[in-house]
Every structure is written in structure tokens, then in C-alpha cells.
Amino acid sequence: MEKGKDFNEEAALAYLPGRLTEAARKSAALYHGMISEIRLRVGCPMFLSIGGKNISCGISPTADELSMIIRSLCGNSLYCHSETIKEGYICTEGGIRVGVCGRAVTEGGKILSVTDISSVAIRIPHRVPGAADGICRLILEEGFRGAILYSPPGIGKTTALREIAARLGAKPYNIRIAVIDTRFEICGSLGGDVTYDALSGYPRAKGMETAVRTLSPQLILCDEIGSEEDAQAIYTSFGAGVPTVVTAHAGSLEELCVRPFMRTLIDSGAFTYAVGLSRTQSGFTLDINRIGAGETAIC
Amino acid sequence: MLKLAGAALVFIAASLYGRGMCEKMKRRLAIVTALDDLVCYIGGSIENFRMPLGRIFDDYHNTVLEEIGFLNTLRRDGLAPAVSAIEKELPPEIYDQLCSFAGTIGGGSAPEETKLCDFTKERLRKIGEDMRMQLPQRLKMYRLLPLLAAASVLLLIV
Incomplete structure (x- = not known):
């Protein structure tokens, strides 16, 4: 890539x-x-x-x-x-x-x-075309699937999320995507040919709640979840039939599950995949873990 | 005959001068009112929408400020250069007030900016009201000026 x-x-x-x-x-x-x-x-x-x-x-x-x-x-x-x-x-x-x-x-x-x-x-944000193709395939598998992307800071989670929005919001997919852009860093550098609903500046939980209630999205994207309130909103969204793709800081799946609310969330089945990102010379490598849909998380 | 022609010339010259001064006063008052409106708009946009100054300037429209080129300079170079460019059109106390406003706006928190806008708005409004109150008297004076000048010339040369 x-x-x-x-x-x-x-x-x-x-x-x-x-x-x-x-x-x-x-x-x-x-x-x-x-x-x-x-x-x-x-x-x-x-x-x-x-x-x-x-x-x-x-x-x-x-x-x-x-x-x-x-x-x-x-x-x-x-x-x-x-x-x-x-x-x-x-x-x-x-x-x-x-x-x-x-x-x-x-x-x-x-x-x-x-x-x-x-x-x-x-x-400096940058587009890495193709960086999220592997993740997009997972999301689109058997309808829409939720996923949590994790990595230490600075690896490119936000870039990956931006690429997912750019890929799935554009032709040929044209999926109804709601992007919870709390820190204004996802949508600002997306091109005009991508269609998505940007909830810019919304607190994450409030943004997800608003998206589910008013925008009928097929997929919600949200960056850097980190509180029980965020986890509750993701679970509510999952319960309403809208999968979410989110990012979180963690070096491994085990580290991700250290936070109790994160463990509860992962165990709830809101995400089908947990994808670890790591940087290589040419882009990212993905560590894909199937955690939902009846399978148990490894933590 | 020459004396009458001289008096007529003085009358015409004084009339034109008086009319020019009347127009200038009305124009100054219109500009001060428009600037008061601009400050009010800036304050409202900051208080309610936290809009950045660039976007506030782009969104603001006012015929008077458009005509004197103020808005163009404002959008291109910012508030301080725009105020400097119309210095001659403004009473000195308003110019000083606006220079201080331009130097401070944008550097503080929203409540501070709102207070600054309210303060500047009050000052502009007060100066504008004083000008508005003085306007009829001044207009009367400038209208009388040609008659008085022509009469004085006639009296002097008869």
C-alpha cells in the first residue's frame, strides 16, 4: 500500500x-x-x-x-x-x-x-488509498459487520477509518455511513465525492445516538472510543441493528481487554472482528481476530 | 454687476462646500452605524456559533461597507488593515476604538470576546447617537453657510 x-x-x-x-x-x-x-x-x-x-x-x-x-x-x-x-x-x-x-x-x-x-x-493527515481494503471486505461480509481497530498511538487508526469512509461511502458501495467526527479530523480531508453524514464535534455517545435516531445509517464510524458511555452507545447502536466500526488505543487484543468496559463490549458481540494495525515500510499489516457472532474473545 | 457676480460665485461655492459637508456627515454616520452592526454580528456569531473570524467576515454583508471597499479588505487582509484603510472616513475616537478592537479580537475565550464586542458596540452606539443628535444642527448650519457667506460679501463690497 x-x-x-x-x-x-x-x-x-x-x-x-x-x-x-x-x-x-x-x-x-x-x-x-x-x-x-x-x-x-x-x-x-x-x-x-x-x-x-x-x-x-x-x-x-x-x-x-x-x-x-x-x-x-x-x-x-x-x-x-x-x-x-x-x-x-x-x-x-x-x-x-x-x-x-x-x-x-x-x-x-x-x-x-x-x-x-x-x-x-x-x-499531518494523509490519505492512504487501499489501506483499508482488507477491513472493508470484513465489514461487508454477510451483510454489515462491526469491527474494532486497535493499535498504539500514531500507527494510523484514524487514517484507516478515513479510508473506510472514503471506500464504502463512494461508488460502487454508496453505503449510508454516519461518521462521528468528534475531533474534526476524519471528514476534513475526505474528498467531495464521498457521501457520508458527518456528525462533527459531537461527543461520541451523543453522536451515535443522534445518528441511529435520525439518520438511519447502515454503518457508524467512530474514532478513539475510551469510556463506558461510548461503550454503552455502541451497544445501543448494535441493539438497534446498526453495526459500528470504531478505533481504540491498545498494543494487542489482550491489552484492549484490560479495560473492563471494553471487555464487556467485546463479549457482547457488538463487534465481529477486532483488527490490530501495525505499520510496515509500505503501509499497514492487519492482525484479524474474529471475536463476535458466537465466537469467544481470546481475552 | 461684477459685485453681484462675485457674491453669486461665493454663494455657489459656499453652497457646494455646505452640501459636501452635509453629505460627509451623513456618510460618516452611516459608516458608524454599519460598523456598529458589524461588531454586533461578530459578537452574536462568536457567542452563539463559535464561528471563526474568517467565516464571520465572509458571511457578513452590508451595502455601506461594501461601497467603501471595507468588506473586501476585511475578507482579504483582516480587520486591522480594513480599519486602517478607512481611517479618513471615521471620527478619530471611533478609529481608535476600532483599532483597539481589531488588535484584541480573536485572542481570547468566547466570553472574553463577547464582552469585548459588547463594550465596543456600546462605545460605537454612544458615539453614533451623539453624531445623530448633532446632525440636524450641523446640517442647518451648513445649509445657512452659503447665504451667510454671500450676505457677508455683499455687505463688504456695497
């Missing part, structure tokens, strides 16, 4: 001041690769992730530059992102997700705001 050419690298570099952009371009040219992540820390060298390697550019952003980058990423509208900044990220209009951290102002254990942002990790 080769990476597509529709990389959002230029869009991401446009947020950086000229000297940093130039340094990033030079490094990308030197290592003959596409940038998948840009890491900026005040007073520390800028790092790029190219082909899975972390490369130092030897040039550091200043506090003023980082603050300008933040404003630029927010489209000069910080108020649009103040809630997500509290959760540690910004998502730009083009679907570029940016991790941020700084000094949290708290009250009673609750984060009121985050100031003095000192680190920024710009994750």
Missing part, C-alpha cells in the same frame, strides 16, 4: 513562519520523504517525523513564533478552540490535528484554561 499524493504537508507548513518552513522543506528534501509530524518546542530544535524517523532541523522556534503559530492554527479565532485546547489539541479546518501543551490553570481539579503553550505537535 503506497501513500497517496494528497498529502496536506503544504497546508501544514503554511502555518509556520518562513524560516521554519524553509528548514522543514530542506529536511524533507534531504530525507526524500513526506512529513507526517512537525514538533515544535520553545527554545528547542524543531523535529520532523519522516518515514517513521524523528529528524532534528537544528532550528528552534521562539515563544513569539509559537504564539503566532497557535493564532494562525486557530484562524485568529482562539475562542473556537478554547475547549479543545483544554483537552490538549486543536483541529484546523482542513482536518490537521495539533497536539498542544502548556501551563494549565485549574480550579477544583478542573482545567479552566491552558496558557503559555510551549509545545506543539502538528500531525
Whole structure:
């Protein structure tokens, strides 16, 4: 599976001041690769992730530059992102997700705001055509099947989910898909020829509930489930006859089942498959585990 | 005859000047009212929809601001350059207020932005009301100007 050419690298570099952009371009040219992540820390060298390697550019952003980058990423509208900044990220209009951290102002254990942002990790989304073909075949088997995709962070779960939406929402399948895009990072970089209902910014559980009640989807896609509330919504959706394809952080199926709600969910039969993703030089390899439809999970 | 012609020329010149000043005052008031409306729109869009500034500027339409080229600059370059471009059209106190607004908007949380919009809106509204109250008197003065000027010239040269 080769990476597509529709990389959002230029869009991401446009947020950086000229000297940093130039340094990033030079490094990308030197290592003959596409940038998948840009890491900026005040007073520390800028790092790029190219082909899975972390490369130092030897040039550091200043506090003023980082603050300008933040404003630029927010489209000069910080108020649009103040809630997500509290959760540690910004998502730009083009679907570029940016991790941020700084000094949290708290009250009673609750984060009121985050100031003095000192680190920024710009994750550049990209299409990997064909990356999800194997998963799509599993989903389409005997009607529609639910699946949970798992891997450690940064392997490409969101990319896989995006590709599933792109594949199944387009011709010849034209499946009625509802995408719960809580963090605005799935739909932003999907092309216009894909038909899907995007519930952007909805909390996951609320999004799934709304989709089932009002959109009559054939399939629901949801990224990074992580709470009992999400699990309950998936189970409700399963009970309503709508399978879900979701992603979760885990290094293995055993690790996935460490969380009790996840184990209950997997045992419930809401998913027919648990698919582990791992990165190879050319794309992903899939570790397919049949866990539902009468079969017992291995955990 | 020459004296009468001179007085007539002064009358015409003063009339044109007076009319120009009347138009300028009305135009300034229209611009201030339109800017008040823009600030109100920005505040509402932030408070209710958390819309980014770029999209707010794209969505906003106003004939007065369109005619003076303000909206074009606003959409292309942002609020601060748009305000700078119409400096001559604005009373100094409004220009200062808008410059401060343009420099601050977008950098805070939604409640802060809403407060800033409310504050700016109040200031613009107050200045606009003062201008509106002064307008009839000023118009009267500018309309009387040609008559007074022509009469003065006649008195001087008779």
C-alpha cells in the first residue's frame, strides 16, 4: 500500500513562519520523504517525523513564533478552540490535528484554561488509498459487520477509518455511513465525492445516538472510543441493528481487554472482528481476530 | 454687476462646500452605524456559533461597507488593515476604538470576546447617537453657510 499524493504537508507548513518552513522543506528534501509530524518546542530544535524517523532541523522556534503559530492554527479565532485546547489539541479546518501543551490553570481539579503553550505537535493527515481494503471486505461480509481497530498511538487508526469512509461511502458501495467526527479530523480531508453524514464535534455517545435516531445509517464510524458511555452507545447502536466500526488505543487484543468496559463490549458481540494495525515500510499489516457472532474473545 | 457676480460665485461655492459637508456627515454616520452592526454580528456569531473570524467576515454583508471597499479588505487582509484603510472616513475616537478592537479580537475565550464586542458596540452606539443628535444642527448650519457667506460679501463690497 503506497501513500497517496494528497498529502496536506503544504497546508501544514503554511502555518509556520518562513524560516521554519524553509528548514522543514530542506529536511524533507534531504530525507526524500513526506512529513507526517512537525514538533515544535520553545527554545528547542524543531523535529520532523519522516518515514517513521524523528529528524532534528537544528532550528528552534521562539515563544513569539509559537504564539503566532497557535493564532494562525486557530484562524485568529482562539475562542473556537478554547475547549479543545483544554483537552490538549486543536483541529484546523482542513482536518490537521495539533497536539498542544502548556501551563494549565485549574480550579477544583478542573482545567479552566491552558496558557503559555510551549509545545506543539502538528500531525499531518494523509490519505492512504487501499489501506483499508482488507477491513472493508470484513465489514461487508454477510451483510454489515462491526469491527474494532486497535493499535498504539500514531500507527494510523484514524487514517484507516478515513479510508473506510472514503471506500464504502463512494461508488460502487454508496453505503449510508454516519461518521462521528468528534475531533474534526476524519471528514476534513475526505474528498467531495464521498457521501457520508458527518456528525462533527459531537461527543461520541451523543453522536451515535443522534445518528441511529435520525439518520438511519447502515454503518457508524467512530474514532478513539475510551469510556463506558461510548461503550454503552455502541451497544445501543448494535441493539438497534446498526453495526459500528470504531478505533481504540491498545498494543494487542489482550491489552484492549484490560479495560473492563471494553471487555464487556467485546463479549457482547457488538463487534465481529477486532483488527490490530501495525505499520510496515509500505503501509499497514492487519492482525484479524474474529471475536463476535458466537465466537469467544481470546481475552 | 461684477459685485453681484462675485457674491453669486461665493454663494455657489459656499453652497457646494455646505452640501459636501452635509453629505460627509451623513456618510460618516452611516459608516458608524454599519460598523456598529458589524461588531454586533461578530459578537452574536462568536457567542452563539463559535464561528471563526474568517467565516464571520465572509458571511457578513452590508451595502455601506461594501461601497467603501471595507468588506473586501476585511475578507482579504483582516480587520486591522480594513480599519486602517478607512481611517479618513471615521471620527478619530471611533478609529481608535476600532483599532483597539481589531488588535484584541480573536485572542481570547468566547466570553472574553463577547464582552469585548459588547463594550465596543456600546462605545460605537454612544458615539453614533451623539453624531445623530448633532446632525440636524450641523446640517442647518451648513445649509445657512452659503447665504451667510454671500450676505457677508455683499455687505463688504456695497
